[in-house]
Amino acid sequence: MKRIGVLTSGGDAPGMNAAVRAVTRKAIYDGMEVYGINYGYAGLVAGDIRRLEIADVGDKIQRGGTFLYSARYPEFATLEGQLKGIEQLKKFGIEGLVVIGGDGSYHGALALTKHGFPAVGVPGTIDNDIPGTDFTIGFDTAINTVLESVDRIRDTATSHVRTFIIEVMGRNAGDIALWAGVAGGADDIIIPEHNFDMSKVAKKIQEGRDRGKKHCLIILAEGVMSGEKFSKELDTYGDFHTRVSVLGHVVRGGSPTARDRVLASKFGWTAVELLQQGKGGLCIGIKDNEIVASDIVKTLEGGKHQPDLSLYRLNNEISF
Amino acid sequence: MKRIGVLTSGGDAPGMNAAVRAVTRKAIYDGMEVYGINYGYAGLVAGDIRRLEIADVGDKIQRGGTFLYSARYPEFATLEGQLKGIEQLKKFGIEGLVVIGGDGSYHGALALTKHGFPAVGVPGTIDNDIPGTDFTIGFDTAINTVLESVDRIRDTATSHVRTFIIEVMGRNAGDIALWAGVAGGADDIIIPEHNFDMSKVAKKIQEGRDRGKKHCLIILAEGVMSGEKFSKELDTYGDFHTRVSVLGHVVRGGSPTARDRVLASKFGWTAVELLQQGKGGLCIGIKDNEIVASDIVKTLEGGKHQPDLSLYRLNNEISF
Amino acid sequence: MKRIGVLTSGGDAPGMNAAVRAVTRKAIYDGMEVYGINYGYAGLVAGDIRRLEIADVGDKIQRGGTFLYSARYPEFATLEGQLKGIEQLKKFGIEGLVVIGGDGSYHGALALTKHGFPAVGVPGTIDNDIPGTDFTIGFDTAINTVLESVDRIRDTATSHVRTFIIEVMGRNAGDIALWAGVAGGADDIIIPEHNFDMSKVAKKIQEGRDRGKKHCLIILAEGVMSGEKFSKELDTYGDFHTRVSVLGHVVRGGSPTARDRVLASKFGWTAVELLQQGKGGLCIGIKDNEIVASDIVKTLEGGKHQPDLSLYRLNNEISF
Amino acid sequence: MKRIGVLTSGGDAPGMNAAVRAVTRKAIYDGMEVYGINYGYAGLVAGDIRRLEIADVGDKIQRGGTFLYSARYPEFATLEGQLKGIEQLKKFGIEGLVVIGGDGSYHGALALTKHGFPAVGVPGTIDNDIPGTDFTIGFDTAINTVLESVDRIRDTATSHVRTFIIEVMGRNAGDIALWAGVAGGADDIIIPEHNFDMSKVAKKIQEGRDRGKKHCLIILAEGVMSGEKFSKELDTYGDFHTRVSVLGHVVRGGSPTARDRVLASKFGWTAVELLQQGKGGLCIGIKDNEIVASDIVKTLEGGKHQPDLSLYRLNNEISF
Numbered sequence A, B, C, D: 001m002k003r004i005g006v007l008t009s010g011g012d013a014p015g016m017n018a019a020v021r022a023v024t025r026k027a028i029y030d031g032m033e034v035y036g037i038n039y040g041y042a043g044l045v046a047g048d049i050r051r052l053e054i055a056d057v058g059d060k061i062q063r064g065g066t067f068l069y070s071a072r073y074p075e076f077a078t079l080e081g082q083l084k085g086i087e088q089l090k091k092f093g094i095e096g097l098v099v100i101g102g103d104g105s106y107h108g109a110l111a112l113t114k115h116g117f118p119a120v121g122v123p124g125t126i127d128n129d130i131p132g133t134d135f136t137i138g139f140d141t142a143i144n145t146v147l148e149s150v151d152r153i154r155d156t157a158t159s160h161v162r163t164f165i166i167e168v169m170g171r172n173a174g175d176i177a178l179w180a181g182v183a184g185g186a187d188d189i190i191i192p193e194h195n196f197d198m199s200k201v202a203k204k205i206q207e208g209r210d211r212g213k214k215h216c217l218i219i220l221a222e223g224v225m226s227g228e229k230f231s232k233e234l235d236t237y238g239d240f241h242t243r244v245s246v247l248g249h250v251v252r253g254g255s256p257t258a259r260d261r262v263l264a265s266k267f268g269w270t271a272v273e274l275l276q277q278g279k280g281g282l283c284i285g286i287k288d289n290e291i292v293a294s295d296i297v298k299t300l301e302g303g304k305h306q307p308d309l310s311l312y313r314l315n316n317e318i319s320f
Helices: A016-029 A040-046 A079-091 A103-114 A139-160 A175-184 A198-211 A227-235 A258-276 A296-301 A310-318 B016-029 B040-046 B079-091 B103-114 B139-160 B175-184 B198-211 B227-235 B258-276 B296-301 B310-318 C016-029 C040-046 C079-091 C103-114 C139-160 C175-184 C198-211 C227-235 C258-276 C296-301 C310-318 D016-029 D040-046 D079-091 D103-114 D139-160 D175-184 D198-211 D227-235 D258-276 D296-301 D310-318
Strands: A003-008 A033-037 A049-052 A096-101 A119-123 A163-168 A188-190 A216-221 A242-246 A282-287 A290-295 B003-008 B033-037 B049-052 B096-101 B119-123 B163-168 B188-190 B216-221 B242-246 B282-287 B290-295 C003-008 C033-037 C049-052 C096-101 C119-123 C163-168 C188-190 C216-221 C242-246 C282-287 C290-295 D003-008 D033-037 D049-052 D096-101 D119-123 D163-168 D188-190 D216-221 D242-246 D282-287 D290-295
Touching: A003 A016, A003 A040, A016 A033, A016 A096, A016 A258, A016 C310, A033 A040, A040 A079, A079 A103, A096 A103, A096 A258, A103 A119, A103 A296, A119 A258, A139 A163, A139 A175, A139 A216, A139 A242, A139 A258, A139 C258, A163 A175, A163 A227, A175 A188, A175 A216, A175 A310, A175 C258, A188 A198, A188 A310, A198 A216, A198 A227, A216 A227, A227 A242, A258 A282, A258 A290, A258 C139, A258 C175, A258 C310, A282 A296, A290 A296, A310 C016, A310 C258, B003 B016, B003 B040, B016 B033, B016 B096, B016 B258, B016 D310, B033 B040, B040 B079, B079 B103, B096 B103, B096 B258, B103 B119, B103 B296, B119 B258, B139 B163, B139 B175, B139 B216, B139 B242, B139 B258, B139 D258, B163 B175, B163 B227, B175 B188, B175 B216, B175 B310, B175 D258, B188 B198, B188 B310, B198 B216, B198 B227, B216 B227, B227 B242, B258 B282, B258 B290, B258 D139, B258 D175, B258 D310, B282 B296, B290 B296, B310 D016, B310 D258, C003 C016, C003 C040, C016 C033, C016 C096, C016 C258, C033 C040, C040 C079, C079 C103, C096 C103, C096 C258, C103 C119, C103 C296, C119 C258, C139 C163, C139 C175, C139 C216, C139 C242, C139 C258, C163 C175, C163 C227, C175 C188, C175 C216, C175 C310, C188 C198, C188 C310, C198 C216, C198 C227, C216 C227, C227 C242, C258 C282, C258 C290, C282 C296, C290 C296, D003 D016, D003 D040, D016 D033, D016 D096, D016 D258, D033 D040, D040 D079, D079 D103, D096 D103, D096 D258, D103 D119, D103 D296, D119 D258, D139 D163, D139 D175, D139 D216, D139 D242, D139 D258, D163 D175, D163 D227, D175 D188, D175 D216, D175 D310, D188 D198, D188 D310, D198 D216, D198 D227, D216 D227, D227 D242, D258 D282, D258 D290, D282 D296, D290 D296
Parallel strands: A003 A033, A003 A096, A096 A119, A119 A282, A163 A216, A163 A242, A188 A216, B003 B033, B003 B096, B096 B119, B119 B282, B163 B216, B163 B242, B188 B216, C003 C033, C003 C096, C096 C119, C119 C282, C163 C216, C163 C242, C188 C216, D003 D033, D003 D096, D096 D119, D119 D282, D163 D216, D163 D242, D188 D216
Antiparallel strands: A033 A049, A282 A290, B033 B049, B282 B290, C033 C049, C282 C290, D033 D049, D282 D290
16 A cells, blocks of 8 residues: 545544544655545545645644544435545545544445445544444543543532532543543432432432532533533422533543543554555454454444443442 | 631632632731631621631642632621621631622621721632722633633634634623633634624624634623524524533632732732731722722722723734 | 551552542441551551541542652561551551552552451552553553643744753653653653664654754653763764753642542552452552452562553654 | 734743734734744844745644744844844845844844834743843743642642752742742742842741641742752751752743733734834833833843842741
């Protein structure tokens, strides 16, 4: 393989730039040329493609977002879109593609591979909800950003003896809530993957109050319900001086953590190694602290990502 | 004066602990005793009062919130409440009081002074909306916290070519929006103290788009309208891929910045100096970079705080 | 077991407080009493021991350092010291001990177990140099702190077109240098576990210069040689506008990252589980992303910790 | 004036990019063209000059360092260097120059003005040691960066009951030490502008120890003596478990604080206003919270900058 392409797709995640850098540098190190595709699959179809040199990815490892830009592009689910994409790739002489993003990105990579064009997926999303990997690029940064806010809110909660419902990202996945909850010393963590009993939540808060505890923090994944709704339901069990805080887009950007940069670098490096061997239809991941590559079809069919539910029990036994 | 008290009141602000520390240490340095009053005026009336020694304020200068806690207590606006408070102060042998907080705190301090009990107000609130001072304790930290979020949102806005409406605190005051807006490179800043024309906002965004600008950030003080409402109105002028981000309680806590710690230390020190001279009914401030003390009555009657509106013009001429 | 003790020993590491909190809360959750021992083994021998209640570990998860204090105490290597320690433990009715710290702490825990007193070791050190675990408590925070400095230095290096030798902690272990080096985009990483050729280092810098690269960052583990010495040797190969920056004690403290807090919580929880089962002479760790407990003797005899040397090759192929 | 130039000179300081952005945008807003000069006076003489458009300063306000690069260039003190510089300026049709930097930069601006070429100086240096202004661009960021380290060191100092000598930048100026010292709760602050008595330093530490104080932090400006030397002298008065930490280049870079970005924006805007009026030989500053412009000659002759020594007394009376 003499020339590969790289694109980022779906919601931006800190560490995407580090992954693009690793892909670019590793490919150049191995004697290949690299082309960056702007705006994900939309730019692929539109031919918004340019050569990346060593310096183009310099001073990028520490930057949040993605300098290749990203965009939603549902049209790539159609055969027409895919064939246009392959046409563009051929026009630029690109023989293999690295796709960095979430679920949608994987489906695109799979479609390309099925058409005979080797594509490799790299999991990049703050939600950590991609099958085939224990951790995605951006997750570590996101939980630390959430944690900074939780720590700040704790100051206010303590000062005013309040209960805070902190709504965090996670429509289907409780990973952010679980990790930030344990790390933030949350009294309760409410996630889609585990049921909860509002009366028990209220009882726990009351017990803390009775013991003289000043603050109470509840981390709520948005997929369960909104913070406002949760707060109103909780209020029917007593007056806990409840306030709601919604952490939205603010936790998406930012300079990636050390772990996200290292993970992204390993992922990007590995993707190039696989393409060099002519392999496609694979997605990279980290499993049990080891970099792995799995078949995208099997991975997507194998069911959705499961969060580390041991954290749920852990929190119950150490946070009160 | 042999014994003074100190309390924090109203919303917590980073640097309040630094101010309490300065009050405590300065008073002890000068040979006085210091009593900390928990939960603001509520604790004053309830007699929730304890001696503060040197070590009680150790390892506190860097902490957000207020370790003396705070609480709303509208009852202190009544004569009955005020007399109860003075009774408690006398019971503990306290001869002067430092009150750290916002508007409400000043009114309490004024009432006490009118009853013959010397009280000095120290401006502590993130909103910077207290008359008699250019800057309040907590404001510098708050704008830096907002700025961190603005910087993160910029990553996402750029990656997806979006317009973000960032709603920040400020019901009556545009200070946070102005400072964070200029510092964040906001395309527009919308504040209560200045009118705006939505068609011009839209035109500016469109001009940026036409020039190839990827992101657009608009900082909106909550006092003008909600981010949601603003976004909907803006959408009637065109499709700018608008998203809304509301920065609420997360910007209230956190470790104070250097400037807030220094300001709080100077304010606390000065409050003790004034009480020692038997002076009350005063509020501390910083005006033209100098620590000043003004009459609370005149200050409260003198009209509300004005933000630095030169920032508004400045931003128009350098952010586009 | 009805009563356990906990101490921290060796250099402080961010996350130690989170571990003490987890030990305390988990034990109380399981119906046991917990005693905190101040100043590590020194305090154990001196009997500086106190009961820890739920509230004593409240508001501690986010704090750096160790609120149980730490101290060097070589006397605990002697039989006399150990017997005195056991005497104190018995005096307080303590039946099992959790020891959080590095190598020395493990030896103490082992000695106690050999004398029939069950003790469990938890790896807490920023250096990541403890056998029996892939990661220690504090390492993740330390590499992120180093990384912040590396990012800052990059600004200056780029602005002035300079080469910076950044000396980081690691007398025997290159883990901090490797992770911070990969994450910081270092041109070269110099560690005790891998030899290096100064002429090649110089050649790589020159190649970057020739390509127009503005900054050059070299991360050096202190165990190899001092930054000053390295700089002088490098200078014999050419004028690279070299500056040296030594990151010392500043990277030791600070609020722990999400990962360190979660890891510390899991470790602390597990240590109590083991003691409850009457098990001692074990050390906790995380291996291949799973919490494990291994025999301390075998672990200490099993040779020293090995860093992830794949990072070394990775960096060579993506950083230039 | 139709075309102006801008350069940064001397050590880089956070906020320089914000100043260049303000200069560029304000000039374009006013209908002028802007040229950026790389590497300070060196690039001026070499003709390393390029047009700056709106987008060239986009996404720069939040970045540390200077994207125009900086360099030492003593040759500009010679007549020959100055004439060459003016020749280049004329070649590019540049009619006025904004110079952002420290003392040396001012001398260059003065020389140009004397030769009839209007140049305006903007104070940019972390040291805050420029006459004619209360604050320089970069100072606020630097003290907050130092403060983060001080806060971290406090964790370790407390955990191990140690005394830390923290050596900070400031060869001639104690500003960083004073502000970071007061904000960090330093037990003592040692600066060039105030003498000190080592026996009193030792006595104060001992008194803290006797009272049970765990940590002791001493902030030392490098201009007084090295941390190592100070530590050795202190050790002759007793064993205070002293450690030394030197904060060097790490405090120079980093994303600027809100205040530095606002100050830089105001300074840059004002510099363009002055040039438009044909004024040169001036330096911008902030005095008593107001933006001012003063004659460079008088400012440089008027004696060196004085730090706010009231902070010295303040710290003595609140830090113990």
